Amino acid sequence: MSQFLPEAIQSFLPNVIQLIxxxxxxxxxxxxxxxxxxxTARSGNQLASxxxxxxxxxxxxxxxxxxxxxxxxxxxxGAAIGVFAAKKVQMTAMPEMVAxxxxxxxxxxxxxxWGELARLNPTMFDTQSLITTGLSILIGSITFTGSFxxxxxxxxxxxxxxxxxxxxxxxxxxxxxxxxxxxGWFTIDPxxxxxxxxxxxxxxxxxxxxxxxxxxxxxxxVISLLNSYSGIAASMxxxxxxNNLLIISGALVGAAGLILTNIMCKAMNRTLTNVLxxxxxxxxxGPSAIGDSDKTVQQxxxxxxxxxxxxxxxxxxxxGYGLAVAQAQHVLKEVANLLExxxxxxxxxxxxxxxxxxxxxNVLLAEADVPYDQLYDMEEINPEFASTDVVLIIGANDVVxxxxxxxxxxxxxxxxxxxxxxxxxxxxxxxxxxxxxAGIDNALFYSDKNQMFFGDAKKSLQxxxxxxxxxx
Amino acid sequence: MEDLIFNLxxxxxxxxxxxxxxxxxPPTLHTPLMSGANAISxxxxIGALIISGATGGAFSxWIGFAAIVFATINVVGGFMVTDRMxxxxxxxxxxx
Numbered sequence: 001m002s003q004f005l006p007e008a009i010q011s012f013l014p015n016v017i018q019l020i021x022x023x024x025x026x027x028x029x030x031x032x033x034x035x036x037x038x039x040t041a042r043s044g045n046q047l048a049s050x051x052x053x054x055x056x057x058x059x060x061x062x063x064x065x066x067x068x069x070x071x072x073x074x075x076x077x078g079a080a081i082g083v084f085a086a087k088k089v090q091m092t093a094m095p096e097m098v099a100x101x102x103x104x105x106x107x108x109x110x111x112x113x114w115g116e117l118a119r120l121n122p123t124m125f126d127t128q129s130l131i132t133t134g135l136s137i138l139i140g141s142i143t144f145t146g147s148f149x150x151x152x153x154x155x156x157x158x159x160x161x162x163x164x165x166x167x168x169x170x171x172x173x174x175x176x177x178x179x180x181x182x183x184g185w186f187t188i189d190p191x192x193x194x195x196x197x198x199x200x201x202x203x204x205x206x207x208x209x210x211x212x213x214x215x216x217x218x219x220x221x222v223i224s225l226l227n228s229y230s231g232i233a234a235s236m237x238x239x240x241x242x243n244n245l246l247i248i249s250g251a252l253v254g255a256a257g258l259i260l261t262n263i264m265c266k267a268m269n270r271t272l273t274n275v276l277x278x279x280x281x282x283x284x285x286g287p288s289a290i291g292d293s294d295k296t297v298q299q300x301x302x303x304x305x306x307x308x309x310x311x312x313x314x315x316x317x318x319x320g321y322g323l324a325v326a327q328a329q330h331v332l333k334e335v336a337n338l339l340e341x342x343x344x345x346x347x348x349x350x351x352x353x354x355x356x357x358x359x360x361x362n363v364l365l366a367e368a369d370v371p372y373d374q375l376y377d378m379e380e381i382n383p384e385f386a387s388t389d390v391v392l393i394i395g396a397n398d399v400v401x402x403x404x405x406x407x408x409x410x411x412x413x414x415x416x417x418x419x420x421x422x423x424x425x426x427x428x429x430x431x432x433x434x435x436x437x438a439g440i441d442n443a444l445f446y447s448d449k450n451q452m453f454f455g456d457a458k459k460s461l462q463x464x465x466x467x468x469x470x471x472x
Numbered sequence: 473m474e475d476l477i478f479n480l481x482x483x484x485x486x487x488x489x490x491x492x493x494x495x496x497x498p499p500t501l502h503t504p505l506m507s508g509a510n511a512i513s514x515x516x517x518i519g520a521l522i523i524s525g526a527t528g529g530a531f532s533x534w535i536g537f538a539a540i541v542f543a544t545i546n547v548v549g550g551f552m553v554t555d556r557m558x559x560x561x562x563x564x565x566x567x568x
Contacts, residue, residue: 032490032494032508032509035497035504035508036501038561045504048551052517056521062521062526070524071521074537074538075540078543079544082548083552085549089553094507098510101545107539108516108543108546111542114535118528119536227509227513234516241519241522245515246516249486249512249515251482251484251489252489252493252509253490255487255493256509257506259491260506359504375500377498377500
């Protein structure tokens with residue numbers, strides 16, 4: 001669009017564009033900063049989107065851009081799909097959505113590097129551009145296919161368990177080494193089509209093979225990691241184009257993804273290596289000592305739960321993904337309201353891996369109008385269980401399993417959990433005694449402080465709400 | 473090679489800023505943070521614009537076009553869905 005500007009301005013244009021990119025960078029940094037507190041988060045996201053708009057708008061004035069047909073068509077199609085997806089998606093499906101968006105972001109970065117290579121004569125590229133083109137294609141392609149496999153796993157199209165060839169880990173390591181070698185070769189001989197396509201194809205394959213063996217329970221880690229990759233891929237594309245805005249924004253996202261990956265690993269007491277190459281997480285390898293006949297559980301019903309809660313001083317609710325699957329968040333909120341009207345103090349205990357991605361449970365409860373100041377992180381709520389009368393555990397299992405503290409042989413041993421057994425009474429809402437997502441039996445079921453309220457979470461909560469109303 | 477080193481400085485410094493900014497985010501906001509960051513990674517759209525609009529063959533224009541579609545889905549969808557989530561976060565006072 002630069003041709004519409006007066007010639008006097010045109011000579012300054014490249015510098016002006018760079019300076020406006022700097023402004024956009026500022027918007028991103030302040031935006032992410034404001035995402036750090038619930039009160040300012042929405043404005044933070046809006047600032048970041050304004051930064052993006054500024055960056056895109058000013059790029060259209062780049063003197064290199066001479067035709068707009070493809071740009072207009074691409075933006076219109078992409079925006080239409082984006083708006084449709086963002087409006088339609090259920091909050092429970094947020095991990096899938098983020099995975100898909102991630103995949104598109106990573107794919108776009110790989111395409112940008114490829115496009116730049118196709119546009120110019122590869123022999124004109126200097127070494128730095130060639131290395132980063134190779135890396136951009138490698139990381140972007142891994143992100144692309146990896147994200148779509150993660151999507152398929154979350155959706156249940158692909159088995160949640162471990163799908164692996166024998167020696168899968170060694171195969172993956174060898175393939176990654178070969179891919180890096182191909183990046184090197186490509187740098188030396190960029191015009192060689194065989195090398196280029198081998199690199200591209202291998203990168204796509206690595207994305208599939210590394211995510212495929214990872215169990216469903218580890219998906220929060222994988223999504224965080226892929227998020228980081230998509231940022232790094234954008235950064236690499238920035239190196240190729242010599243564009244600071246891309247380098248900086250990509251680095252910010254890469255850092256964000258790495259931090260979240262680290263938090264998720266800690267929450268599950270796993271190392272990243274263990275998630276990527278370990279066997280646990282699929283379920284079928286859990287111990288089979290489930291439902292031993294000599295262990296007994298106490299069963300309870302809505303009327304009794306209603307009385308125990310209504311006369312309690314403090315009730316803590318520990319929700320898990322099962323709550324969201326049963327679509328029971330709104331009924332839960334109703335129960336909480338009824339109890340609050342009776343003067344009961346209500347808090348929600350949120351384990352970091354309560355949902356299918358970091359912070360997922362908080363979003364699901366926010367959707368049901370639970371105020372965020374009632375949501376407590378694990379570290380905040382754990383000291384409070386000792387002074388809690390009743391804990392309602394709904395659709396959660398592994399995150400309250402005392403085996404994580406007591407049995408060194410358990411696959412979840414060492415994982416930080418909600419210390420619900422410190423409370424006077426725990427009540428587990430569950431369909432049956434079946435084990436959780438990780439496939440491990442739960443000793444809490446058989447504790448004499450615990451009662452089981454069997455049934456579908458939503459139906460049970462509806463019964464509970466009715467029972468509390470009848471107490472008046 | 474000087475460019476590469478200069479760009480590496482920018483990359484590393486920006487990563488440090490990212491670590492500083494994000495380590496302060498409370499777990500409550502991790503999902504919106506991730507989807508917001510995800511939208512920002514769609515910044516690669518800028519590169520896509522140049523490739524599909526600049527001189528080059530039809531082939532590179534088509535690659536650029538695909539990149540624009542992908543990146544725009546990422547950007548537009550990402551920011552919108554983040555806004556949808558954050559709209560739901562309310563304090564107790566304005567609950568009613």
